[in-house]
Every structure is written in C-alpha cells, then in structure tokens.
Amino acid sequence: MNYYGERIGVSMSRQPVIIVDADAIIGQTDAKDPHHQKSMEISQKLLELKAQVLYPVTAILEANAHMQRVLHSTADAYEVAQMMTDSAFTVVEVSKQTLTKALKYFNPTTSKKNTLFDCVVAAIAEEHEADAIFSFDQFYTKKGFTLAEKL
Numbered sequence: 609m610n611y612y613g614e615r616i617g618v619s620m621s622r623q624p625v626i627i628v629d630a631d632a633i634i635g636q637t638d639a640k641d642p643h644h645q646k647s648m649e650i651s652q653k654l655l656e657l658k659a660q661v662l663y664p665v666t667a668i669l670e671a672n673a674h675m676q677r678v679l680h681s682t683a684d685a686y687e688v689a690q691m692m693t694d695s696a697f698t699v700v701e702v703s704k705q706t707l708t709k710a711l712k713y714f715n716p717t718t719s720k721k722n723t724l725f726d727c728v729v730a731a732i733a734e735e736h737e738a739d740a741i742f743s744f745d746q747f748y749t750k751k752g753f754t755l756a757e758k759l
Contacts, residue, residue: 629743633671
C-alpha cells in the first residue's frame, strides 16, 4: 500500500492543509475500490505539494470498520490502524468542541450517506482552515469545501 506520509516534492510558500475522509483511506487501501486509481494520483499530488495531511481519528475508525465489515479484510484494517500510529501520520483527535461544530453540518433529515462522521471531518477542516478535503463525497462541496482532487 502507498499512503501519504513523507513530505517531499515541490516547494510552496505555504503548505496546503488537507483533511482526509474515510473514503480516501479506503480508496488508497483497496485496489478494487472504484476510487483507488484516483486516490493514488491525489496522494502523489499531495506529496508533490508538501501538503500537511491530517487524519481525523473518526475517519480512521470509520474506514477501519468499513474494511472489516464490508470488505471483510481485518488484515487491511489492522495494517491501516497500525500505520496511523506512525509519527509520519498526523492524527487529529476529536474534542467536545469539534463535535459541537460538527452539529452545525448535521441535519436529522439529511441523506443517510451524510453521517456525523462526515460532519466531524467538515468541522476539523473548519478548525484547521483546510485548503481541501481528500474525499470523493460531494457533501463537502455542498458545504463550501474544496475537494483535494481540485488542487
């Protein structure tokens, strides 16, 4: 598996800040995922941009649960969890304040595909003044965020 971790590549005056959603983690992990190729291309672009890539702990947990329950790949789930403990990855914890911010993006009548997990990613993007979210979910563009593929 190839994940964003090291910061190498083209020099910029400011490192772009990117928040990673679960679908991007899954896309990088699962070669059969429809977003696999695009995930790998975006990951490479983030390396070239020397992006500061932040992984919300909730996105890691959501991706991990999907790998185990849907993809039936406990080995991949374990490998991703183990990898995220490496110092090359910046994992962002979720505080009560973040959860409170997430609720402004959450609507009880919204699509079942737009979960509180997504709202936490949006809240973290807001807190860190992120330049983009690494995801394929249009929920984020509807909320005013830029997707990493547009960088």
